[in-house]
Amino acid sequence: MRLSQTSPEQVEVYRFPWLAAALIPALAIFFQAFFPVQFPFLRIFDVPLLVTIFLGVTRRNPVTGLVTGCIIGLIQDSLTHHPLGVYGIAKTVVGFGASSLGVKLDVEHAVSRFLVTYGFYLLHQFLYFSVQRGLVGEALGWAWGHELFAALVNAGAAVALFALLDRFKQRN
């Protein structure tokens, strides 16, 4: 299996129908807000983050990636009681990073998707906690064990979710 992808000719850029591009993030946010009430164990998943990573690595356009991450993050912020911009900043960086990485790595394989999601989940959480502590001034506690486990669970879910979302993408 080859993880690196150096030749620009090998890079395949995808796009999504506008309906899918709008509905996928909306459904992700709805899933995140609604289902944990019915099934509390689902709270550990961050589906909007997974969608941000997927759209980023698939479109491979850093500006589109960061704007998508920013919008998803701000909407997610709106549903919490924290100030707007905490998730926004974290997901903007993740969207930009995923798009930039998508150009350099082959993210079609399940293993690479797993590793990319694992890394970006931890980066996202680190940014989230840094912003909360540094800018907002709320002393949220960091639990290493919990975060590593959550990263593992989300990475596993990403493999399945990305395979499902692959059906909607169209070659550009």
Added chain:
Amino acid sequence: MENLITRHRELSVLAAVLISQVFGLAVQVRSKDPQHAPLIRVWAVATVTPFEQAIVHAEGAVYGVWHNYLYLRGVRQENRDLKAQIEQLRLEQVRLSQDASQARRLQALLGFKEQSILATLPAQVVGSSGSEQSRSLYLDKGERDGLRKDMAVITADGVVGKILQAYPHTAQVLLINDQTSGLGAIVERLRAQGIVRGSPAGETMLEKIMADEEVQPGDRIITTGGDGIFPKGLLVGTVIKVSASDLFLRIRLHPAADLTRLEEVLVITKMQDVAPASDIAASPRAADILAQRLPGVPDKPTIAGAPQAGTSEAAAADAVAPKSAAGAKPNPPDTAAKPQGPETAPHRSPGPQAKPTHDSKPAPALKPITERMQ
């Protein structure tokens, strides 16, 4: 400069978006206006919650049809069990009502005021924040139903949280296991006061209890009522783990209300400070009953120059020599401190208005009554 931005267009856009968000955050943190909800928040909530409400209500309707009309297996047996349970509860209710009336009498004597719940509004949980770091829920009722910020949210089992933001058709509830929540609570057995808040992992913790307090697993934690949001005495949870720290104990609680599986909650929409109803004033005393049954005693003739009713002099005279209608038998100074038998106790029990005085003298009007009683 322009060349640099064009060359690094993507990084420039990233920097611009991040700076604008940081600036927005700074504005929000500085303003700290609790009533103000940014427009994007109102729009997001108004977009998401109607779908959640629709699904929850549809689910409730299907569940209701299935369980109320179709799936009735075991209902007869359940009905029998419930009837037996009602009988047991009735017996317990009699005992508890006696305890409650005794407690009310004592509270009235001590002049206590308590916060009573005047009105509640049932609401259904339709959604959540979707974040592990923000433990909050959304209800299907909002400002138009009478919900306001800082109203207490409870279930029959115990405390759930408080309303953080009321929107027109929904309301956001901050749960007690959120890290930013804070609820005044006491250990029921020890009366030690602390603060209930959440841990990063979502556990409910009791903080600020001194390390020398002997808190044990199983101890009940109840609200103090001092925060003005929750009435006093509501069950918050029970202690499940106690570990010593430097100055304070680290106490983990099992919340009384299951915060992970909330479906319906009650919002306390109206509370009032009320003095407990006194049974003493309402129920007639033994001396009053006797005074009514026995032949009447002529009122003491009014003497010119005597203090008139309603004046301070009259009040002073009442305190020294109670009238026969009050029926209070004054105690001689030498017996006032001695324990009395049960038959004399009602005569000595002070009402809210009449306080016993050790130096009171027997009124002349009482003499015939007591003689007839003997």
